[in-house]
Amino acid sequence: MLSLSAAPTTAAPAAKLSRVPSAALHQKTTSAAFFSQKVQLNSLRSSCSAIKSMADSQTISVPKNEQQSPASGKKQALISLSDRKDLAFLGTGLQQLGYTIVSTGGTASALEGAGVSVTKVEQLTHFPEMLDGRVKTLHPHIHGGILARRDQKHHMEALSEHGIGSFDVVVVNLYPFYDKVTSTGGIEFEDGIENIDIGGPAMIRAAAKNHKDVLIVVDNEDYLGLLEFLKGDRDDQQFRRKLAWKAFQHCASYDSAVSEWLWKQTMGDKFPPSFTVPLELKSSLRYGENPHQNAAFYVDKSISEVNAGGIATAIQHHGKEMSYNNYLDADAAWNCVSEFQNPTCVIVKHTNPCGVASRGDILEAYRLAVKGDPVSAFGGIVAFNIEVDEVSCVYRFQVRR
Numbered sequence: 001m002l003s004l005s006a007a008p009t010t011a012a013p014a015a016k017l018s019r020v021p022s023a024a025l026h027q028k029t030t031s032a033a034f035f036s037q038k039v040q041l042n043s044l045r046s047s048c049s050a051i052k053s054m055a056d057s058q059t060i061s062v063p064k065n066e067q068q069s070p071a072s073g074k075k076q077a078l079i080s081l082s083d084r085k086d087l088a089f090l091g092t093g094l095q096q097l098g099y100t101i102v103s104t105g106g107t108a109s110a111l112e113g114a115g116v117s118v119t120k121v122e123q124l125t126h127f128p129e130m131l132d133g134r135v136k137t138l139h140p141h142i143h144g145g146i147l148a149r150r151d152q153k154h155h156m157e158a159l160s161e162h163g164i165g166s167f168d169v170v171v172v173n174l175y176p177f178y179d180k181v182t183s184t185g186g187i188e189f190e191d192g193i194e195n196i197d198i199g200g201p202a203m204i205r206a207a208a209k210n211h212k213d214v215l216i217v218v219d220n221e222d223y224l225g226l227l228e229f230l231k232g233d234r235d236d237q238q239f240r241r242k243l244a245w246k247a248f249q250h251c252a253s254y255d256s257a258v259s260e261w262l263w264k265q266t267m268g269d270k271f272p273p274s275f276t277v278p279l280e281l282k283s284s285l286r287y288g289e290n291p292h293q294n295a296a297f298y299v300d301k302s303i304s305e306v307n308a309g310g311i312a313t314a315i316q317h318h319g320k321e322m323s324y325n326n327y328l329d330a331d332a333a334w335n336c337v338s339e340f341q342n343p344t345c346v347i348v349k350h351t352n353p354c355g356v357a358s359r360g361d362i363l364e365a366y367r368l369a370v371k372g373d374p375v376s377a378f379g380g381i382v383a384f385n386i387e388v389d390e391v392s393c394v395y396r397f398q399v400r401r
Helices: 048-052 087-096 105-113 121-125 140-147 153-162 177-181 189-194 199-209 220-232 237-267 324-337 362-372 390-400
Strands: 003-005 023-028 033-035 076-080 100-103 169-172 215-217 279-284 294-300 315-318 344-349 352-358 381-384
Touching (some): 076 087, 076 105, 076 140, 076 199, 087 100, 100 105, 100 121, 121 140, 140 153, 140 199, 169 220, 177 189, 215 220, 324 344, 324 352
Parallel strands (some): 076 100, 076 169, 169 215
Antiparallel strands (some): 003 315, 023 033, 023 294, 279 294, 344 381
16 A cells, blocks of 8 residues: 655646646657656956956966966866865865866865865966856866867867866856745846856856866766776776766756746746756656556656645655556546545546545545445545545545455
């Protein structure tokens, strides 16, 4: 027996459809892939006066030859993070492996606070941050060092000509746009715009494109794997490609959130001509609709699905791992029972309601729902739209027997 609890939802108006599913079940077959539609879930040289024009709170020393030529053999890592979880671990590990760490603003300060030696981006670009931080890393000394192909002689000659050093590792994550726009009380439009990252995605995409030569990391869960990889001094293109894939996924989900939010800010609840749904794997299922098929359960991470409730965010209190068909039936039952305001019980078998009853007493509603089709109710999914206590659960079990 399975026991789930899911947050309630308000039924949508009859004239509207749910625009984005809260989750998707992906089932592989020999001929097709099936997605269920509704299962909840830079080199510029500046004069001394240009450098002096920076904020008085910060004095920057700009050595003439700080940036190393690519032939120097100096290993460099570029780090720029909004989420600085495990940053000290990463910075210390890279420093112990002999990497020179180049960083920006708050990330550089955090690294210095952890005792890690840092070269600030301004020391390479010979140019200060400007436009309230909008322009920091958008510079040939940064992107040239990321994008240069090591196996292309003219690329490396260009770096040497302009005194640009290459980067071997790039670690970047983005402004917390999603968290900001989905926070309680929302966010003002101008604040939302300022939380759209520009330099971050540019560095991520550049490093991911040149992943053959540059390792790109966007997730702190990969820090340990990165350090182990660098310690082994391996040339594993599969590892590099996996990190690059993850980087492009990271940017795609980010852009999807920005696009969705901007549409809602502009057009409200109107249906967009197209949209991208970011799905996150929640679990791999035992099998699909049939035992010979593979299946997986994905949760919808769209802004519109935040706090939407449903089976995708339900808590399983009891029973074995849910199957593909369990999720389909549970979703059907939850959607059906969510249509009612009064205490209601719905019993679903193979996605079809076989018993529905509303009563002031939820136990009576359950009894009547079972009575509607006692045979089909056996092995079916039972859903209630109000909290069910222990006594009610015991009663239900006795009636089923």
